[in-house]
Amino acid sequence: MVSQQAKVLIVAAALLAFAYIVPHSGSFVILLATRAMAFAILAMSVDLLLGYTGLSSMGQAAYFGVGAYLTAILATKMHFGLGWDFWLVVVLGILIGAALAAFFGLFAIRASGVYFLMITLALGQCVWGLAYRWNSLTGGDNGINISARPNFGIDLSNEVTFFYLAFAFFAVSMALMYLLVRSPFGRSLAGIRERELRMQILGYNTWLHKYIIFIVAGGFGGLAGVLWAHTNGHVSPETLVLTTSVDALLMVVLGGAGTLVGAVIGAGIVFGLREYLSTLVPWWQYALGGVYVLTILYLPSGLMGIPARIRQRLATPGKNDVSTELKTKQLASEPS
Amino acid sequence: MTRKIMQHRLASTLFGGVFALGLSVNAPAKAEELRIGFVAPLTGIFAQIGKDMQNGFELYLDQHGRKLGGMDVKFIVEDEQGKPDTAVTKAKKLALQDHVHMFLGGLLASSGYAMAPVSTQEKTIYISSVPSADDLTQRQLDKYPYFLRTSWTSSLPNHPLGQWACEQGYKTAVTIAADYAFGYESTGGFQKAFEDCGGKVIQKIWPPLGTKDFGPYIPTIKTNADMIYTVMVGPMSLQFPKQLRAAGIKKPIVAGGTSYDEFALPFMGDEVIGDVSSLHYSAALQTPENEAFVKAYRAKYGKVPSYYSENNYTTALWIDEAIKKAGGKWPGSEQFIKIMASVKIKAPRGPVELDDMRNPIENVYIKKVTKTKMFGYDKDELWNVVIKTYPHVSQFWTYGKDAFLKQPVYSRDFPPCKYCE
Numbered sequence: 059m060v061s062q063q064a065k066v067l068i069v070a071a072a073l074l075a076f077a078y079i080v081p082h083s084g085s086f087v088i089l090l091a092t093r094a095m096a097f098a099i100l101a102m103s104v105d106l107l108l109g110y111t112g113l114s115s116m117g118q119a120a121y122f123g124v125g126a127y128l129t130a131i132l133a134t135k136m137h138f139g140l141g142w143d144f145w146l147v148v149v150l151g152i153l154i155g156a157a158l159a160a161f162f163g164l165f166a167i168r169a170s171g172v173y174f175l176m177i178t179l180a181l182g183q184c185v186w187g188l189a190y191r192w193n194s195l196t197g198g199d200n201g202i203n204i205s206a207r208p209n210f211g212i213d214l215s216n217e218v219t220f221f222y223l224a225f226a227f228f229a230v231s232m233a234l235m236y237l238l239v240r241s242p243f244g245r246s247l248a249g250i251r252e253r254e255l256r257m258q259i260l261g262y263n264t265w266l267h268k269y270i271i272f273i274v275a276g277g278f279g280g281l282a283g284v285l286w287a288h289t290n291g292h293v294s295p296e297t298l299v300l301t302t303s304v305d306a307l308l309m310v311v312l313g314g315a316g317t318l319v320g321a322v323i324g325a326g327i328v329f330g331l332r333e334y335l336s337t338l339v340p341w342w343q344y345a346l347g348g349v350y351v352l353t354i355l356y357l358p359s360g361l362m363g364i365p366a367r368i369r370q371r372l373a374t375p376g377k378n379d380v381s382t383e384l385k386t387k388q389l390a391s392e393p394s
Numbered sequence: 395m396t397r398k399i400m401q402h403r404l405a406s407t408l409f410g411g412v413f414a415l416g417l418s419v420n421a422p423a424k425a426e427e428l429r430i431g432f433v434a435p436l437t438g439i440f441a442q443i444g445k446d447m448q449n450g451f452e453l454y455l456d457q458h459g460r461k462l463g464g465m466d467v468k469f470i471v472e473d474e475q476g477k478p479d480t481a482v483t484k485a486k487k488l489a490l491q492d493h494v495h496m497f498l499g500g501l502l503a504s505s506g507y508a509m510a511p512v513s514t515q516e517k518t519i520y521i522s523s524v525p526s527a528d529d530l531t532q533r534q535l536d537k538y539p540y541f542l543r544t545s546w547t548s549s550l551p552n553h554p555l556g557q558w559a560c561e562q563g564y565k566t567a568v569t570i571a572a573d574y575a576f577g578y579e580s581t582g583g584f585q586k587a588f589e590d591c592g593g594k595v596i597q598k599i600w601p602p603l604g605t606k607d608f609g610p611y612i613p614t615i616k617t618n619a620d621m622i623y624t625v626m627v628g629p630m631s632l633q634f635p636k637q638l639r640a641a642g643i644k645k646p647i648v649a650g651g652t653s654y655d656e657f658a659l660p661f662m663g664d665e666v667i668g669d670v671s672s673l674h675y676s677a678a679l680q681t682p683e684n685e686a687f688v689k690a691y692r693a694k695y696g697k698v699p700s701y702y703s704e705n706n707y708t709t710a711l712w713i714d715e716a717i718k719k720a721g722g723k724w725p726g727s728e729q730f731i732k733i734m735a736s737v738k739i740k741a742p743r744g745p746v747e748l749d750d751m752r753n754p755i756e757n758v759y760i761k762k763v764t765k766t767k768m769f770g771y772d773k774d775e776l777w778n779v780v781i782k783t784y785p786h787v788s789q790f791w792t793y794g795k796d797a798f799l800k801q802p803v804y805s806r807d808f809p810p811c812k813y814c815e
Contacts, residue, residue, distance in 0.1 A: 086491040089483065190574075193805060199574045199603075200507045200527060201478060205537065215515075217490075291515075292508040294478045333483055336473050343437055 060365075066236075069319055073232075077225050081218050087334075089289075092221045094329040095228040096285035100302075101309040101321035102235055103278035108307065109316030110239050111271050112251035114175050116303050117162065117182025121155035121276040123189060123298025125283020128154050130202040130293040131195065144208035148227075148284055155280020156273050158185075163272040167265060170254075182303055190295040201294025204287060214288065224285050231278055235318055238274065247271055312353050314360025323361055428465040428717065428724060431488030431497035433481055433509065436473040439628070440501055443702050444473075446657060447499060447524060449695050450703030454710035457690065462710065463717020465724070474500065478508035485509045489516035495724055496521060498709060501702075503527035503548075503575050513540040519727050523709040524702055526550075528579045529803050531753035531789065540727055542734055542752040544709045546674050546789075548576050549583025549804055551651055551758045552625075553791035554784040555672035556587025558760050559648045564620040566594050566813075570611065570634075571625040571650070573600035573806075580625040580650040582804025585811075587791065588623075594813040595623075600806065605630055608637045615643065616815075625650030631658040639665040646670070654763055657700035659776050662763075669763045671778065674756045674787075675701040675743040678768055678777040685769050687742040698775075701743075708741040715739060749788050751795070758784040 060068075080091045100122050107113040128151055132138040139147035166177045189196045196202065207214040214220045238244050249257045250264050257264050287293050309328050313320030327349065335342040357363050432451060434444035448471060460467050470492055474481035481500055488494045489512065496519035500506045506525025513520035514537065522530065522543040531543050559567065567588060571577035577600065585595045597616045601608060606629065615622065622645050626634050631653045638647075651673025652658075654666065677688050677698045687707065691699040699707070716733045717724070725733060735748040744757040761778035768777050790798040802808050 084491055086487045089486055089490065093483065199502075200504050203507060203511050203537075205511065290479055290482050290508075291511055292478055292482055294504050294508065296477050296479060296504065332475075333480065336475075337484070337487055340436070340473075 073225075073229055077222070081221060085217055086337075088217050088221050090329055090333055092217070092224045092289050093286075093333070094325050095224045096282055096289050097306070097309075097329065098322045098325035099228055099231045099282035099285070100279055101306045101313075101325045102232060102318050103275040103282070104306045105310045105315060105318055105321040106235060106239070106271055106275045106278075108310055109314075109318075109320075110244060110251065111247045111268060113170075113268065113272070114307065115166075115178045115272075115275070116175050116300070116307065117166075117178035117180075117185075118275070118279055118306050119298040119300070119302035120162070120182040120185040121158055121279030122283040122286065122302060122306075123185055123293075124154050124158050125151040125280035126287040126293045126297050127189060127196060127202070127283075128280075129284045129287035130204050133204045133206075133287075134202055140206060140208050142210045144210060144214075148281065151280040151284035152277045153280070155283065156277035159273045159276020159279070160269075162276075163269050167268045167272060179300070179303070182298070183300065186295055186298050186300070189298060196295070199295055201292055201296070204291050204293070207288050207291070220288070224289065227281065227285055231281065232318060232322070235278070239318070243267070243270075308350065310360075312350065312360055314357075314362030317360070317362040320360050320362040327361075426465060426723075427468045428462055428713075429468045429470065429492060429494040430462075430713070431485070431492060431494040432469060432471045433474045433484050433488070433497055433499040433505075434471070435476040435501050436471070438476040440476045443501055443628075443657060443700075446700050446702040447501070447706045449691070450699065450706035451498075451523075451710050453691055453694060453703075454707050454714070456694075458714065462714040463720065464722035465717055470494065474505055476501065476505075478502070478504045481505040482508050482512060485512040485520070486516070489518045494518060495727075496713075496730075498523045499706070500525045506530055510534075510538045510541050514538055517727060519730060521709055521713075523706045526579075527575060528789070531751045532799060533803060535751050540731065542731060542748065544712055544746075544754060545705045546756070547753055548579035548650075549586075550753075550756075550787060550789050550791075551672040551674055552580050552583030553587040554758045554787060555648060555650075555760065556584040556589075556593070557591055558672070558782060558784075559584075559621060559623070560588050560591035560593045564593060564646075564648075566596050566619045567621050567623050567648075568597040568599065568615050568619040569595055569623040570599040570601065570615065571623075572603045572605075572627055572630060574603045575805075576627065576652075577603075577625055578806050579804045581623065582809060583791075584623050584648075584650070585809050586804075589809070589812075595811060596813050596815060598811050598814065601630075603627070603630075606633060608634055612638055612641045612643065619645065621646045621648055623648050623650075624653055626653045628658075631655070632661055635666050635669065636663065651675075651701065651761075654761070654778060655700050655702075656698045656778065657702060659763070659778065660698065662776060664765065666763045666776070667765055670760060670781075671763075672758055672760050673701055673778075674754075674758055675704045676759045676761045676778040676780050677704075678761070678779050679743070679759065680780070681742070681744065683740055684742040688769060699742075704742050708739065708743065708746065711741060712737065712739050712746075744783075745786075751789070753789045755786055755788045758787045760784070 080088055104118050107115045129147055133140055162181045166174055169177050246262055246267055254264050309324030310321045313324030331342055331346045434447045436444045472484035474484055485497050488497045498521035500509050501524055503525050506522050506527050509520055520541050524545050526546050526548040528547045528549055569581045571581045596619055599611055601611050647669040649671040651671050654671040656677045715737045719733050738747045746754050746756045749755050759780045760782040762781045763776055764779040765774050766777055
């Protein structure tokens with residue numbers, strides 16, 4: 059087993075290598091990496107819910123969307139957030155994501171399992187409907203174009219500069235989420251995932267725990283949205299359509315739920331295949347589909363489960379370490 | 395056991411392979427090539443339309459030895475997947491990595507809106523060969539100095555249609571249109587011209603984009619209206635007339651062009667015979683240019699070209715003429731825009747030229763669906779037979795540019811429904 063410190067070091071080294079290599083590659087790669095990082099924050103926020111708390115949210119795109127729309131509306135209607143006040147927009151984006159989650163959580167947290175999934179899906183679609191129909195504010199299905207990226211002494215319209223900014227947000231988010239899930243609070247979330255009833259008997263207010271993590275995930279979703287809006291320069295209802303939520307969920311499952319890093323790897327692979335491979339070959343959809351199917355069939359604990367799998371093969375029969383698989387099975391059968 | 399390990403290895407090799415492949419391919423830029431990026435939805439629900447778009451452009455290239463204006467063309471096709479976000483990424487990829495001279499395409503208005511700023515940021519020409527969002531060449535043109543359009547604005551063919559419907563003696567109309575910007579702009583154009591001529595729109599119905607069952611909407615249509623105006627897209631176009639007629643409503647239909655476009659027409663039943671629509675193109679147009687185009691297109695791709703194909707074919711023709719005029723070399727972006735605006739094209743759709751807001755001035759055809767034989771094909775088929783031509787129509791119709799631009803862009807609430815009961 060690799061110790062926890064070693065794992066953290068590996069991830070940190072990988073991140074540094076990533077931050078070093080990407081700016082030296084082509085400008086399109088930089089653009090894709092920026093997009094993937096903004097989206098990876100959303101995927102990690104889904105992982106907080108799915109992997110650590112056992113809540114499969116289908117409405118995460120809603121928080122992503124409000125963050126993105128807030129940025130776009132402030133920038134175009136009030137010219138706000140294009141200078142130093144960009145940092146204010148970041149805070150507002152996080153707050154609006156969290157506030158919306160706090161509101162939606164009141165309805166959603168009461169349910170569990172597939173009902174939770176349906177409620178979050180429905181609430182997410184409400185936000186989509188609002189973006190689609192509130193023409194005067196959101197521009198309807200045409201969306202909103204943001205004419206310029208913020209410039210506060212540092213000009214973010216430069217793709218490399220913006221990459222570093224997105225990288226900073228991404229790395230900090232990852233570190234914060236890591237600290238959160240390793241904290242006593244995060245441990246009790248894992249307890250809720252494994253057996254909510256037992257946690258209740260032990261005296262934990264499981265509703266409140268779930269409600270808080272739901273809000274936190276919403277906040278990170280909002281942050282991802284702010285970055286996304288400036289990455290694209292364009293926000294439309296397509297940004298917060300159901301597929302966005304599903305994508306984030308799939309990335310988590312693909313990389314491995316309950317690992318945070320898995321969500322990032324999942325985001326990287328999906329963006330790599332969908333946006334990079336698609337510029338090279340017309341059969342990229344088969345590759346993406348193949349990856350999904352193979353992962354679900356052979357790696358139920360996601361790509362992050364590969365090391366455990368290998369250890370399992372190497373270990374002598376009878377001493378098999380099946381904990382990972384067990385965990386995932388329980389995750390699937392008892393989402394509450 | 396071993397079998398499973400093998401499968402894992404296979405999966406990881408596949409992965410590695412895919413990425414290695416991705417990283418090793420790099421596009422070297424040659425000096426005398428004209429690099430054109432083409433963005434169209436090639437996967438997803440709009441994939442067939444994307445194919446029509448690409449076919450139109452490729453047909454012209456193939457007919458001309460894959461050269462435009464004497465320059466070899468490097469034609470790079472990108473899949474926008476029907477999503478504006480992806481369209482932006484692909485447009486940026488074309489500009490940043492492939493260093494294209496221009497990119498064109500996009501399908502939905504939202505893709506057009508999303509890609510236009512990329513042209514400004516990257517100082518690369520964007521030609522909208524399909525997206526018809528009105529404001530791109532109207533109230534927002536100033537923001538996009540590298541943008542021009544070879545297709546149409548949504549309201550352009552609907553102004554003459556409103557006039558025509560009024561001249562047929564229809565006094566009152568119900569409109570039923572897909573609930574998004576394209577539907578608003580089309581309906582708005584029709585309503586404005588129809589009411590200016592003395593007609594009255596007495597009800598407006600907006601079924602959501604992608605409606606498959608019009609059951610809840612059809613019974614609400616007011617029975618005292620003289621006619622029904624409709625504009626639908628994709629599968630909605632097939633479903634609406636079928637259900638309307640099945641419900642026993644025999645009122646005449648006057649429609650925006652996409653409802654009866656050649657893309658949908660071959661899949662329609664005889665119930666649509668006699669329905670009228672208007673667009674800047676009809677495959678049944680009786681001109682030598684169009685006949686040659688339809689025959690060549692059909693021989694190559696096995697179907698009648700839709701306006702999506704014609705618009706892209708004409709875009710290729712237009713670029714060809716412009717590069718020729720520039721002396722067979724790339725004149726630079728600013729100059730290219732000026733030349734494009736100065737050449738006059740004889741396209742399959744008829745004579746076309748750009749107005750000073752870089753939107754085409756073109757003929758608008760009022761068309762009636764007719765079962766007939768056309769261009770020597772031996773089968774009776776549905777064709778959009780032209781019954782009236784409005785020549786040289788501009789996006790401002792007869793209102794004049796300044797007066798037109800003073801009013802807001804057509805929307806769900808504009809023009810207001812004064813006569814709705």
